Amino acid sequence: MISFSNYDLLILISFFLILVIIGLIPAIKDKNSKGEYLLAGRKLGLTLFVMTNVSTWYGGILGIGEFTYNYGLISWTTQGLPYYFFAILFAFFLAKKVRKSNLHTIPEKIKQIYGVRAGIISAIFIFFLASPAPYLLMSANIFEIIFGLDKYYAVYISAIVAVLFVIKGGYKSDLFTDVFQFFVMFLGFISIVYFSYEKFSGIEYLVQKLPADHLNPTGGFSIYYLITWFIIAFWTFADPGFHQRCYSVKNEKIAFKGILISVVFWILFDFLTTSTGLYSKAYFGDTIEAVMSFPLYANAILSSGWKGLFFAGLFATIYSTLNSFLFISSSTLINDIAPHLKALKVYKKSFVTKMRYTIILTALLSVIIVLFSESVVQLWYILGSLFIPGLIFLIIAAYYPKLKISTKLSEMQLMVGFFVSLTVFILKTSGIELLMEVEPLLIGLLAVALIQLFGHYKRLKN
Numbered sequence: 001m002i003s004f005s006n007y008d009l010l011i012l013i014s015f016f017l018i019l020v021i022i023g024l025i026p027a028i029k030d031k032n033s034k035g036e037y038l039l040a041g042r043k044l045g046l047t048l049f050v051m052t053n054v055s056t057w058y059g060g061i062l063g064i065g066e067f068t069y070n071y072g073l074i075s076w077t078t079q080g081l082p083y084y085f086f087a088i089l090f091a092f093f094l095a096k097k098v099r100k101s102n103l104h105t106i107p108e109k110i111k112q113i114y115g116v117r118a119g120i121i122s123a124i125f126i127f128f129l130a131s132p133a134p135y136l137l138m139s140a141n142i143f144e145i146i147f148g149l150d151k152y153y154a155v156y157i158s159a160i161v162a163v164l165f166v167i168k169g170g171y172k173s174d175l176f177t178d179v180f181q182f183f184v185m186f187l188g189f190i191s192i193v194y195f196s197y198e199k200f201s202g203i204e205y206l207v208q209k210l211p212a213d214h215l216n217p218t219g220g221f222s223i224y225y226l227i228t229w230f231i232i233a234f235w236t237f238a239d240p241g242f243h244q245r246c247y248s249v250k251n252e253k254i255a256f257k258g259i260l261i262s263v264v265f266w267i268l269f270d271f272l273t274t275s276t277g278l279y280s281k282a283y284f285g286d287t288i289e290a291v292m293s294f295p296l297y298a299n300a301i302l303s304s305g306w307k308g309l310f311f312a313g314l315f316a317t318i319y320s321t322l323n324s325f326l327f328i329s330s331s332t333l334i335n336d337i338a339p340h341l342k343a344l345k346v347y348k349k350s351f352v353t354k355m356r357y358t359i360i361l362t363a364l365l366s367v368i369i370v371l372f373s374e375s376v377v378q379l380w381y382i383l384g385s386l387f388i389p390g391l392i393f394l395i396i397a398a399y400y401p402k403l404k405i406s407t408k409l410s411e412m413q414l415m416v417g418f419f420v421s422l423t424v425f426i427l428k429t430s431g432i433e434l435l436m437e438v439e440p441l442l443i444g445l446l447a448v449a450l451i452q453l454f455g456h457y458k459r460l461k462n
Contacts, residue, residue: 002146002299008308012146015184015312019165019319022176026169031350037170038104038331038355039248044175049249049258052178052324054265055185056241059135059321061273061314062142063377065294068277072214074221075277080270082233084263090236091259096252097399098243106243106395107336113398114410116340121414122391123336129387130240130329132162132362133369134379135322140370142314145295155370158322159363165323167356171248174323181316188313189272191306192298196279199301209282231442235384238391240328326362334358385425389444390417393452405455413451420447 004012030036044052058064068075103109106126111119139162140154149157166173206215213220236242246255280297288296298310334355373379394410397403405413421444428435 002295002311004146004308005304007305008311011305011308012312012315015315016161018180019177020161022180023165023173024168026172026176028168028170028172028352031352034104034335034351037352038335039244040171040175042102042248043250044245044248044254045250046254046258046261048175048179049245049254050261050265051182052175052320053242053245053258053262054269055178055182055316055320056324057262057266057321058185058269058273058317059325060138060376060380061317062138062291062294063380064273065277065280066291066377068274069281069290069293071219072210072278072281073217073274074219076270076274077217077219077226078229080266080274082230083236084266085230086233086236087242087259087263087266090242091256094237094396094399095242095246095255095259098246099249099252099255101247101399103247105247105332105335106238106240106391107332109398110394110410111336113404114394115407118394118407118410118414119336120340121411122394123332125387125391125414125418126240127329127332127337128383129238129391130325130332131366131369131379131383132322132325132329133366133373134376134383135318135325136162136363136366137370137373137379138376139315139318139322141376142295142311142318145292146311152371155367159367162319162322162326163359163363165319166327167359170352170355171244171327174327177323178320181320184309184316185313185320186269186272188310188316189269189276191313192302192310193272193275193279195301195306196276200279200282206278206282209285210278214278214281228439228442231445232384232439234392234445235388238388238395240332241324244324244328244331326359326366329366330355330359330362333362382425385421385440385444386418388417388441389421389448390414392445393448397452403452403456405452406458409451409455409458413448416451417444417448420444 028037033041035041064075064079067079101109103112105123107119107123110122136155136158139158140151143149143154143157144151147154165177169176218226242259245258249255249258276297277293280293283297283300284293294314295311298307302310334351338354338358369379390413393403394413397405421440424435424438424440424443428438428440
């Protein structure tokens with residue numbers, strides 16, 4: 001399906017070799033130091049913070065292409081704009097507080113404020129919410145496209161490569177590989193937008209070739225649809241990646257400034273990806289599968305060498321997020337879940353050794369999930385719908401004591417958010433017509449919001 005020259009293959013192979021080498025360079029001095037392996041010693045500066053924050057934001061790159069190909073500019077209105085808004089709010093209201101807490105993970109904060117049981121439940125939620133499985137599946141899909149591999153082999157190759165990137169140096173390896181991938185992803189998409197403009201010119205070509213709604217920022221959709229996407233973007237406050245990076249910076253100012261600067265780079269990269277999606281739609285019309293729009297468009301218009309660079313850029317956007325989520329999910333398992341498992345207390349090894357085994361275990365669990373999954377979008381949908389609702393209000397309130405609710409209500413909020421969303425999801429998938437337009441995540445958020453309000457009422461009453 002995709003034709004590569006020897007130059008393209010050389011670029012791709014070099015890309016992966018460089019990433020593995022970068023990942024293996026960092027060394028860990030103190031193998032019992034959580035701070036060194038999980039957070040790079042909390043020495044992250046502004047430049048590194050911005051690069052890793054930007055590069056790990058775009059793991060769902062094929063989904064962005066699919067959305068833009070199908071619906072046009074509304075892709076930016078729903079997948080970009082709401083997240084800038086909530087990222088800026090995070091910077092002003094949470095970033096400094098998160099760094100000041102001097103913790104390692106979100107569940108540590110939940111445990112500190114709401115108790116051990118709430119901490120364990122939240123850790124289980126975040127372990128699945130930060131699962132690298134969707135990105136592992138996306139990487140495997142591209143390996144299948146390029147090399148014609150069977151899904152089974154593509155998934156295992158993707159997992160092995162991801163483990164190699166981070167296992168030796170921990171968060172340092174993750175950071176350094178993210179920096180390299182930051183440049184590759186931008187170069188890849190700058191090149192395809194440049195050659196698209198050279199070949200087809202600019203807005204005139206798009207106006208002539210695209211359906212009218214594709215250049216409408218609302219896409220002809222209702223205000224309710226747009227508001228729904230803004231509410232979904234509210235989950236930014238619970239994004240474990242944001243919290244991890246804020247924990248790891250040198251000081252609070254870097255966390256604040258870094259997020260604001262990141263938004264500027266997100267706007268730039270969204271311009272590149274949205275432009276690529278629009279050019280792809282204009283070029284192919286309705287003749288291809290939407291999720292394949294980026295790979296097929298690159299195959300059609302890019303010459304030898306540039307095509308290899310673009311596909312390296314695709315891999316960079318996926319692997320930067322895949323590595324990050326693999327590391328966060330593993331950190332949550334070893335730091336917040338494993339200490340409560342009696343069977344593991346007899347396992348006397350250094351923290352770093354245990355964390356490395358946990359990275360391998362998390363990768364294997366993700367492989368199992370992927371082998372039974374067909375859709376990246378479906379994985380995101382299920383994981384997000386079930387595990388986000390119960391977390392958001394608790395995380396925000398953990399940093400604002402006046403919003404805090406009781407321990408019992410916090411545990412109830414976690415479980416109600418999960419089970420309400422799960423119930424709506426099951427009923428919706430069973431074909432009940434009344435629920436076909438209802439989003440499980442929104443109903444779950446409504447349920448936990450009611451518990452949050454009830455908790456405040458009880459506090460005021462007392």
